[in-house]
Amino acid sequence: MVSYCFVLDRKRRKLSPTNENRGWVLIRKNKAALINKFPMVIQLFKEVADEEIDQTPIHFNIDDGSKFTGIALVQECQTKNKPVFKGTIEHRTDVKEKMDKRRGYRRYKRSHKKYRPKRFHNRSSSTRKGRIPPSIKQKKEATLRVLNNLMKWIRVNHIHLENVMIDIHKLEKGSQPYRWDYQKSNRLDENLRKAALMRDHFTCQDCGKKHCRLEVHHIIPRRLQGSNSIHNLITLCSSCHENVTGEESNHAKRFFDKIQGKKIIFLDAMHVMQGKTYLQQEVKKIAPLTLTTGGDTANRRIDWDIEKSHSNDAIVLSQLHVSSKQCDMKDWIIKPMRRRSKKKVEEVNGFQHRDFVRYTKRNGDVYEGYITALYPKKKQCNLTTTEGKVLKRYGVNRLKLLWRFNHIYFLNKHE
Template sequence: MLVFVVNKHGEALMPCPPRKARMLLNEGKAKIIGYQPFSIQLLYGSSGYKQSVKVGTKLGEKHIGIAVTSGDCVLMKGEVELRTDVKSLLETRKIYRRIRRQRKTRYRKARFLNRKKPKGWLPPSLESRTANTFRWINRFSSLLPNPTLHIEIGKFEVQKLINLSVGGVSQQLSNSEGYYNTRYFVFARDNYTCQVCKKKNKIVNTHQIISRTQGGSDRADNLITVCTDCHTSDNHRPGEIFWQWMQDGKKLRSYKEPPFTNSSRSRVYEQYPNVIISYGSETTSHRKLIGLEKSLVNDAIAITGISAIMRITGTTFMAKQFRKKKRSLHEATARKGRKQPNTNSRRNSKNTKASKGFFLNDEVQTRCGNIGYISGFTGKNACYVKSINGDYIVISGKTHKQQPLKGLVRRSHQGNWRYRLLHDA
């Protein structure tokens, strides 16, 4: 992937090849100003030759695709994975605070006095994803000379996705309208058929796909019909039929992405008044026209409106956001009555942020040559290392997940984003 360049006045220039960037750095004519993505700043005067540049962005619920094109060349392409655990973490914090209010500890203002929401308010989970999406768009746009921004947005009617014939007064009613309760609606939706063994004419129950302890609810989209023969405690154990059914990833169709896309559409217009908007039907036809397969990154390339691809970068960047620090104000176990004050309490061993010169989320290389990120420390001399996809990297021939710190080589120090360049196959 090309290296982004700005002149000594901070104005963006056209990206240069990595070899040219190394020469400038070795000769002392440039300095490094960023690693995500890698960018340099010239230390001598240069106006630079500028071309027309386009930035294409494919919005999604969990992933976004970004591509930069100029003429018939693809200069940069990649994928950003956003956090999806914000809602569950806030629910956990709410439970901790509710428990704390029942104890005789320091005073916290009542919640009913702070419920007024400002204009344009979004739920924290959507606000986090929207803000980080704009963050990456702004980052690449600031490193390019006068780029033209192209963003694909969607507009969905969720009830039409569920039932095409809905309309009029029925559009204002819930899906379970006319049923005794949600339980009988789920039975009718699944045709009184067990969703595990696919058998009918049996005694059936409703089961939560995602349990309440993991952030699930009793809504119809989280319930399935299961017969009494399959819905047993033994079948929930590892290796049994119901456990295997859940491991296969079988679940009902989710409609979370359309509302997120609808809510972010207005934010796009407010944030980027001069943006060029496109829709999925236009992107699909143009992607097929230029001969690209279906993927998030290829959609981002097609969004820019490139007519033909004569040259394309051989690397794809991947950025993934994760929760680096535990910022909860309250724990499940109260500190009332402990000898050590809460303000001077020691950090939990699971939340250790540094050990032996290594920090949480540092990019390291193991003895086997694998590259990963420190996800946590165990004791003082070992840690856990995960790949950018979230898989544990283990020592060859060993079954435990711990990696000794003395066998690691730190490549770079990272914040709460994991950033990697992956070579295309």
């Protein structure tokens, strides 16, 4: 599995990334120093001349989502484009719950101030025009924090952002065929497939199942000149789809009656758009921005035979062709943490709150994670592993410090 490290020269100018193994060789030969370990960043002891600095464009791609955001850095080379970084940002989902709890405390406190007259609309944040809900805004700011952090180590010449899940304009007005349209006539456009699933509320229209494998069925099959149109598609589970295959004409009227008059509700697509204007405005201040859609991303990923993941979707956003083999690289889990820490203990045996550590059990099992609590009396700690497992009251004597926390966790993804 390939992994790259970021490179700076003696004046901290950003150079093109190199292979991690090459970076460790430079460190061992005393030609560079390790600046950051997760992800790996080295600084050369020599100054690189301006004419020797590689200026090939580097694209930063953002596959924006509500729970996970895929990001990738792709270097546009003359011969073969090269992905140099990919990862998935895990967003916080507890903000609304914490705000509701805080609101309850505030209302309880105010309701007992009987001497104070009632006041309404006195909070400036709730009356401000164009206000973004904090639960949504914090996700956009987390993406910007990661972008700004990476830009300390690598140049970004262009930014690509996935705008919506499906392209509503293309769905209504029609779209130009993709390259594979001329070769694989039976493959359904991802833009249409997602639209059909959304219209049918992600439910099988024959048996009513929801939590199962869902497929989009041509009511009039393509072999009988059925069209690739939203009006000829219906959502079925895999078993119902198998039952009607070969007997489509017997079920056509019944299926057409089910979808007749149904409108596509774009609530999900519109919900994804919340906060996008803010994100786009902030990103444009950094580098030129290009927008794309989820349907185009999925079509391109399938066309290039790349495995689906948030980070792989981000790689293909820039339309720079890469192979599936190039995408087989280190995949980071990125966790921007709260700026305020609730720690009550500064350190225990040299270990601090949020330190990234390795714990080795007596039976040889190894866990990697970050410290979430410290207990000085018994010299114990709580850990949250990279897989999300919580370990409570583990002794600090078996800990090994891997890296000191610095606002954002970059964790290795375990398959």
